[in-house]
Amino acid sequence: DKQKRHVFDSPGVYKLRGIYYAVDGSVVLSKIWPIRVRSPLSKADDEVAELFLGEEQGTLLYLLGSDAESLQKGNEAFDLVLDKHASHPMAVYADLVKGTNASRPFKTITADYEVQVREPQTEVAVQRLTAVVDACKKEEVVDNITLNQTMQQLARTQIMAKDEKGARETITQLGAIFRKKKLKPHVDALIKSQQAELR
Numbered sequence: 001d002k003q004k005r006h007v008f009d010s011p012g013v014y015k016l017r018g019i020y021y022a023v024d025g026s027v028v029l030s031k032i033w034p035i036r037v038r039s040p041l042s043k044a045d046d047e048v049a050e051l052f053l054g055e056e057q058g059t060l061l062y063l064l065g066s067d068a069e070s071l072q073k074g075n076e077a078f079d080l081v082l083d084k085h086a087s088h089p090m091a092v093y094a095d096l097v098k099g100t101n102a103s104r105p106f107k108t109i110t111a112d113y114e115v116q117v118r119e120p121q122t123e124v125a126v127q128r129l130t131a132v133v134d135a136c137k138k139e140e141v142v143d144n145i146t147l148n149q150t151m152q153q154l155a156r157t158q159i160m161a162k163d164e165k166g167a168r169e170t171i172t173q174l175g176a177i178f179r180k181k182k183l184k185p186h187v188d189a190l191i192k193s194q195q196a197e198l199r
Contacts, residue, residue, distance in 0.1 A: 011037050014036075016032070044085055051081050054077065057074040061093065065101020066101060082094050092132050096128070099131070102125035105118060105119055105120055122161035126158060129151075132150050133151055148178070148194070151173065154170050155167045158170060
């Protein structure tokens with residue numbers, strides 16, 4: 001009977017609960033059952049969405065990456081996105097997370113209270129952050145603030161790797177990209193000052 005069917009207007013995780021009204025007036029509640037309603041998109045879209053869903057992935061997106069063992073499954077999910085769905089528009093966010101994390105040192109405290117330092121992985125960082133910038137040249141996949149921060153991080157990483165030529169090119173690109181956007185004067189002035197600091 002079509003009248004008894006439920007319609008979900010948008011994809012997402014829904015929580016369902018059954019309610020039974022007994023003859024004596026009491027109410028019996030079932031457990032809450034979460035169900036995920038998928039959108040009618042391609043198989044790749046569905047797989048990528050599944051790989052981005054999860055508390056660990058959310059934490060990594062917020063922190064822009066981490067080597068923490070507690071976030072290993074989230075990192076593995078992003079690795080799978082980059083390995084299997086590198087051309088998907090959402091892959092740029094996995095590149096952003098992995099690239100930013102690789103550009104920074106990561107400190108771990110052992111059980112013996114010793115500090116172990118993973119030095120910045122400049123080669124990986126430049127590769128991943130460049131992928132983000134290249135994707136943004138073709139299509140506006142991240143917001144202006146994120147793109148600006150990504151390009152600044154890329155330039156700093158190139159300087160760290162002693163690639164002064166690459167850093168200069170990135171700084172020049174930064175100005176060229178944002179000039180085309182015709183931003184408000186105070187934003188334009190801020191970006192120019194940031195460029196000057198990187199030089």
